[in-house]
Amino acid sequence: MRDTAVSRFARVPPVSLFAMTTDELETLLAQQPVALLHRLARGRVHRHFRAGKRRLIELLLQHSSQNRAGLESDLQTLIGERHSQSESGSSSVHHLPAITPKKASPRGTEPESAETAISLSGWLEGLGVPSPQPFVPDSWQNEALSALNETDVVISVPTGSGKTYVAVEAARRAMEDNRTVIYTSPLKALSNTKYTEFSRIFGPDTVGILTGDRQENGQAPLLIMTTEILRNLLYDAASGEIDVRLDTLGLVILDESQYLADPERGVVWEETIIFCPSQARLLLLSASIGNPQDIADWLTSIRSTVCRLVRHSKRTVPLRAGYLHPNGKLTPLFRTLGIPYGHPTHLHPETKRLFLEYEEETLPSGRPRR
């Protein structure tokens, strides 16, 4: 009896809590009063108030498979809160919760936020610089590179996942086979950045850049240009004014391929892909889009080989969303630590309150927009 009481109220250091096994978690949950479990289940378990304690623990454990860390940190907060309450409660005769002044602690004023939602400190945890690690390509990067040996490849991955690595490696391999590589980007500014970057990687003699009125190192095996310039080259080749270099063309990399949907310039990407010589491999790099399979299917239907789609939606560096109120108060945007994909309404209660307040004060009619 005494042992359980100690373990129930002991302030367990977060590290040990986060490393709990399922059995340990289950025991810990079983030790908690059912009221606490109900608070923990809010927003996690549907109609939790109808379930008994056993069933509730079962459901919570089931749910914890999705967001174990969130559950554990919330549980910790709740236990901590209970602990502090029972301390203040023991000093008073009644078993009523102690009346604390409203401003006493920001956590106390918003009990809801502590229940199911992540705390600010939890949200900010893990911030920092990772120790330098040798670069190991992700599996999708390897997959794309090996697929490129045989077929065209479409890559659709979130921004900042390391598409450039694939482009660089693919270009290196093609150049090792004495093939010409063309790299296109939608904007001159990006072309310039890539020119500098690739010159740094491959050496300035290997990289050339083509613009409408100027060529720098036009005979280099790796050529950077805007997509329009490549389209013009392909048209000239098609009408007989053959650029000899197109025969040795081994790889065409189209960066930012989501420009295919640009109202004014999208057509240029289509023309380029349609007229791209069949002996050259196509590598389309794109940010996350909704229908990359369509693009791959399209390429398969018009090119000689079956196009391979490499996609994933997981970010290399995980993202967290926050909300900064004009008065300088920072809160997590969502209830969960990470982004709750597919649940746009899972806002952090504190954020919800602050934003409503903001809307009421700033909107001229004083009426929320939606």
Place this chain on the structure above:
Amino acid sequence: MPPSIHPVDLITALRQKHLTPAIVFLTSRRACDEAMETFDHADLVLPPARQEAIAVALERITVQHPSIAEHPLIPLVRRIGIAAHHAGHLPSWKIAIEELMRQGHLDAVFATTTLAAGVDFPARTVVITQSSIRKSRDFTDLTIGEVQQIAGRAGRRGKDHVGFAIVTPSPYIDLAVLTKGLTGQPEAINSQFTISYPMVLNLLKAHPHEQIQGILAKSFAQFQLNQRAELLEQKLDALHVQMEPFGPRVCTDWITQWHTFDHARRHRHMRHQTHRSESPEISARLPFLTPGRVVGLGRGRGIVLRQYRSKGQKNSMLTVLRPDSAVTECPVTGVKEVYDRTYDCAETPTYPWCSTDTFDRLSHQLEELPSHVPVLPILVSLGIEPLPDAIVQSLGDFPCPTCPSRPACQKDFATASRLRQEQQRHTKSIQALRTSLWHRFQERVEVLQQFGYLTPATQLTIDGEWARLIRIDHSLLITELIRAEAFTGADPSLLAGVLASLAHDDDRPGAFPRISPGLSSLLGQVRKLAESLSPYEDPPLLRADVAALVERWVADPTLTWIGLCRLTTMAEGDIYRLLARTLEFLSQVQTLKVTHPGLAESASQAITLIRRGVLEELP
């Protein structure tokens, strides 16, 4: 509470929580510049060591891009470690900021959302202050893809464990757009395939006309159209199954048959009803109340000018000529007597419903009318009025009334005809989806034939051969200008000026008061031609101020970049982009060396003249 957080407070808050370096996305360039200004008097000064590091890094960049050496923002950036980055800046300055950010010297960059798409520099944190973006004058909500593109800048691989996307509200922000954007699946992208004149010329140069349909079929546009067509085909198949119980009956095409029969039936029914609303006495009179008939009304007599039935009027109506040449309207029921006398009446379709001669004669005859005129005896048949012959005839033609499958037809007609209509609609749309690109291509071909770039046999004419090398916007206008010899003898500065006004598509105002008479008359000519071409090609903005600006830059080699910027209110970055776009257009004109040597020479001179100073730095 302020409508949005003060930039200084924002940066302080970010620094305090170790959320720097950060990119702060703001609505407009002006917002970025204003945010920078707020730091003028704030005492957020970097430690000297970091200031020194920025200075060293900037010096290294200056070696490559000398144009940033004297940039007015350098002292501020150095002092606070924060910079602005938007399209109003010179590319070299933007490159410098990107480089500083990449090396980790800056704590924050204020940027417009265009940066999200254009440049590749990540940070630990992005701050989002808006939920909409200005797209050609209007503000539209950010798409899921755009929000993720913006948020995607957060978190540097190898430098951060986690990235942060922080929303801070500003007026008119819609939080739902952003939360949906952060948590949702990015939108599917759709083809924006358009068929331009140079595309047609280039395709026809390389491929015979009959192969083109196959090439167009290779586009993503056609791929997506086919996807839609396949969906419709599935629906069509489903409809086909649903139609099975409604196959051929006694007659093969019973749906049409029943439809016509039913229509005829209903038609008869409706006619019948209108006749019924009049008493037999009245309907018996109607055939006699023709123009020229003398009738007796409640007061006096008159001559009928016309008989009509107007919508909403229950009774048949008459227009009657009364004594003293008055023309009145009265219902047929108002006729007391129909007299046995008619006069000739030349009818006209408008008031007074008969020719002027007739009108005068009738008024005269009405006054001359003897006091007693015999009444016309009219037999009233009390039986049901027989159907008009035509309808009886057609109803008799139908086998339906006696057909054994009549009840079934009657019952199924509504469903079957709806299904068949859907079938027809789908078939039509499938056909349209399959052939629409080809039709659009053909339309362009016809225009090019009309202007003489293509022969009737869709071969390129001499003009077509060189026109296909102009592969830019407003290509038809440019080739027509060349054919009209508008540029003959024009010096490089005039050519550059006109092409600049064609190339520039930004409606941000800029001001340049003086414009040379040569340029203004040439622009007037261009404008006139552009208007005449407007059915075939959208006319360009043709801004005179940008034309004048570029003309000055080309005509006066002593003009410095600073001097040029002082001539206008346009931002440096905009002027740079204007000149870069003009270069692009000029380089297309330059390719016409063989057919238009003078013009190509002029263009290449203009290119050399434009490429100086800042424009020399980047390829």
